Amino acid sequence: MITRWLAASLFFVGLVVVWHLVVKAQIWSPLLLPSPLSVLDYLRSAAEDGTLWEATLVTVRRLLMGYGLGILIGLPLGLLTASSRWCHDTIGILALGLQTLPSVCWVPLALLWFGQSEAAMLFVVVMGTLWSLIIATDNGVRTIPPIYRRAARTMGSTGLHTWTHVILPAALPFLISGMKQGWAFAWRSLMAAEIYVTILSGFGLGQLLHYGRELHAMDQVIGVIIVIVLIGLAVDKSLFAPTERFMYRRWGTERA
Amino acid sequence: MFTTEHSQARPQASKLVLEHVSKWFQTSSLHVHALDDVSLRIAEGEFVCLVGPSGCGKSTLLNIIAGLEHPDRGTVRADGQAVDEPGPHRLMMFQESALFPWLTVLGNVLFGLKLRNGMSAAERREKAEYFLELVGLKRFMHSNVHELSGGMKQRVALARALAPNPSVLLMDEPFGALDALTREQLYGDIQRIWSQHRKTIVFVTHNVREAVCLGDRVILFSPHPGRIREEFAIPLPRPRDINSVDLARFATEIMGVLKGYVQSEVAG
Numbered sequence: 038m039i040t041r042w043l044a045a046s047l048f049f050v051g052l053v054v055v056w057h058l059v060v061k062a063q064i065w066s067p068l069l070l071p072s073p074l075s076v077l078d079y080l081r082s083a084a085e086d087g088t089l090w091e092a093t094l095v096t097v098r099r100l101l102m103g104y105g106l107g108i109l110i111g112l113p114l115g116l117l118t119a120s121s122r123w124c125h126d127t128i129g130i131l132a133l134g135l136q137t138l139p140s141v142c143w144v145p146l147a148l149l150w151f152g153q154s155e156a157a158m159l160f161v162v163v164m165g166t167l168w169s170l171i172i173a174t175d176n177g178v179r180t181i182p183p184i185y186r187r188a189a190r191t192m193g194s195t196g197l198h199t200w201t202h203v204i205l206p207a208a209l210p211f212l213i214s215g216m217k218q219g220w221a222f223a224w225r226s227l228m229a230a231e232i233y234v235t236i237l238s239g240f241g242l243g244q245l246l247h248y249g250r251e252l253h254a255m256d257q258v259i260g261v262i263i264v265i266v267l268i269g270l271a272v273d274k275s276l277f278a279p280t281e282r283f284m285y286r287r288w289g290t291e292r293a
Numbered sequence: 294m295f296t297t298e299h300s301q302a303r304p305q306a307s308k309l310v311l312e313h314v315s316k317w318f319q320t321s322s323l324h325v326h327a328l329d330d331v332s333l334r335i336a337e338g339e340f341v342c343l344v345g346p347s348g349c350g351k352s353t354l355l356n357i358i359a360g361l362e363h364p365d366r367g368t369v370r371a372d373g374q375a376v377d378e379p380g381p382h383r384l385m386m387f388q389e390s391a392l393f394p395w396l397t398v399l400g401n402v403l404f405g406l407k408l409r410n411g412m413s414a415a416e417r418r419e420k421a422e423y424f425l426e427l428v429g430l431k432r433f434m435h436s437n438v439h440e441l442s443g444g445m446k447q448r449v450a451l452a453r454a455l456a457p458n459p460s461v462l463l464m465d466e467p468f469g470a471l472d473a474l475t476r477e478q479l480y481g482d483i484q485r486i487w488s489q490h491r492k493t494i495v496f497v498t499h500n501v502r503e504a505v506c507l508g509d510r511v512i513l514f515s516p517h518p519g520r521i522r523e524e525f526a527i528p529l530p531r532p533r534d535i536n537s538v539d540l541a542r543f544a545t546e547i548m549g550v551l552k553g554y555v556q557s558e559v560a561g
Contacts, residue, residue, distance in 0.1 A: 188391035191359055191379045192405035192457065202404075206395040288394045289439025 071256040076263070079256040088245070093264065096227065096241035099155070103162025104223040108216065111167045115174020115215075116200075125175070132171040140165030140226035144233045153236045158227070161234075165226025166219045173215020177208035210284055217277050224269060308461060308493040309335040309358060314367035316353055316519075326518035327353045328364070333512065333521065337460075338491040342508035344501055344547070346555055350519025351497045355463050358495060359385045371461065381409070384459040388466040390446035392438045398425065398449050399434040405457040424452040427486060444475035448482070455486070461493045468503070477535055480506050484532045501551065502544045506535040511547060515554050523550055 053073050059065075060072040067075075083089035118129040143164045144157075151157035181204060189203040205212075231243020242261055249257030316328040327350040335341050343351040356362040357369055360379040369376040371383060379385075384405070392401050402421040406412065412420075425431045428448040438446065447467055454462055468476045484507065487494060498504050504511045505527055515522040525547055529539055 182391075184387055184389060184391040185393060187361055188385070188387060188393075189404075190361060191383070191385040191463075192453075193379065193381050193408040194404075198408070203393070207393070209395060287437050287439075289437065 068253060069255060071259065075256045076260045079254070079260045080264070083245075083257075083260065088240070089264065092240055092242045092245045092261075093268070095239035096231065096243065097268070099158055099162065099231075099239070099241060100223055100227050103159050103227060104166055104220060106159070107163045107166030107170055107219060107223065110163070111170030111219070112174055112212070114167075115171040116178060116204075118171060119175045119178035128171070129175060132168045132175075135164075136168035136172055138168075140222065141229035141233075143226070144229055147230070148234065153234055155236065155238050157234050158230045158236075161230035162223050162226045165229075166223045169222055170215055170219040173218060174208070174212060177211025177215065178204055180211065181207040210288060213277070213280055213284065217273075220272065220277075221269075224265075228265070306337045307334045308337040308339070308372065309333070309495070310368075310370045310373075311354075311358070312368050312370075314354070314357060314364045314369060316350065316357065316362070316364050316366075328357075329518035329520050331367070331519070331521055335493060335495065338493055340487060340494045340496065340507060340509045342496045342498060342504035342511045343514060344498060344504045344511055344551070345514030345519070345522075346499060346516055346551070348519075349514035349516035351514050352465050353519065355385070355465050355495060355497050358461075359383055359463050361385070381457065382459050383461040383463060384454045384457065385463040385465065386447075386450050386454045386467045388469045390438075390443070390450055392446055392450055392453070394438045396438070397434070398430065398436050398438065398441070401438065401449055402434075402453045402456050405453060409457055420456055421452075424456045425449070427455070427489075428452045428482060442475075443471050444479065447471065447479065451483070451486070455490065455492075459492065461495070464494065464496045466498055467496075469498070469500075476503070480535055481532065483507065488531065501548050502535055502540065505529075505540050505543045505547065506533050511543075513547060513551060522554060 057073050060067065060070055080089065114128055114132075118124045118132070140161060143161045147157035147160045151160060185203055185207050186199065189199055194203060227241075228243045228246075231241045232247045235244060235247070242265055246258055246261045246265075249255070249261060311331060311333040314328055314331040315326075318325040318327050331350075331354060343354065345351050353362065357364050358371075358376065360376045360383065363377065371380065376383075393404065396404065399418075399421055402425060403417055406417040406420055409417075422431060422434065425434050428451055430445060430448050430452065433441065433445065433449075438449070441449065450467070468479055471479070480503070494507075496504070496507055501511075508527055511525045511527060512521055513523045513525070514520065525543065527543055529537075529543070533540055
């Protein structure tokens, strides 16, 4: 365990060292490639004057709202398309099609419909999350071995009980991987939205990124990218990784 | 047809009555006549084995008795009541382990018990532990399903099927995927359990020796369409050893009949 930590730390320290050496070699202008230290400086000052915390808070709040709403709508819709052929042929096809649409494509639509508002932001995130979640849920429920349902039926399980005690738990590995994918999509959509939708109701990480570009503040751009990556990693390690570990233990090697 | 001479003197009340059961399946390219006019009476506490080559409809018949499928013609009655859906007195055990991987061993055995009314949590727990003890797996009750071997999984499946106290146990090639040694142990287990807890058992298999080892009666099916071809009463004393000479004699006789009609079908 310690050696793994050591190896990982060495790798990332090495990455920063390489970055530093490339800057030192002065191949590119420092305007385009700032040194690790100047990025750190930016992060420190942004943390001290509060802009970074505020932006992170705004972004994470939007993310959670959009992602939560996406799950709240997507999960039941996925169950619906999995259980009814009619829904599969209609909502299922719609989801399959829209899933392939890059979420940034929703931005112009959102801007025209909702203007420069939080609603536009929310709309883009929900649209970015929803469809892949429907597809993942539908897939998950459909790949459940039919024998589980039959076994449950002979033991007297019917209707709602079968859904809550057999189908949902049996589909759980797929639901979790679908939610993980949905989380990644939500992030992508929100960043697209924040870069294009400039509103005064909240200044998120994407907007910080956007103004970094406008001001040619490369240290800000790279600093914000690092923060975004770190938040993504933190969520994965604290939320999804333990769930996956639990399922790996329960289900065994074949499903997880 | 009915040559049954029961070795055990038991009341001859019919637990299961099947009359003129027929079933067709329609696939995209085929119209399969799965069962043709199958009539069968199974007595309370009887152990009946349905034997036949694959495609003879024996598993379909079991599903019909379970209430998972419906016959296109004919009737099935259990305790005089028409069967049209799965009922609490008929539990099924499947070939591949149908245990739920999201539950522990104990959780699996409790699943069916929780669907029974009028039992406290403590009573359910006690019952589950009793049946796990019966199949020799009580110390694995907190294990996860994937940690068990194939034979252990089927033992858990047996405990899960027995725990809600069904009067009929339907077994669909439950030992088909197991190695010979494990199977032999389970033959011993199932006979012991059957002698302790008299259940009516309908056991589907394509293994003639297995059928002779376990059944009071062996019912031979022929395919295309699935029909009852012949019945054999097996008056051997219990517990039976699958390797015994007497048992082999019965198995050879039945095997001969089976080969006869399989060949005639290939030739015809």
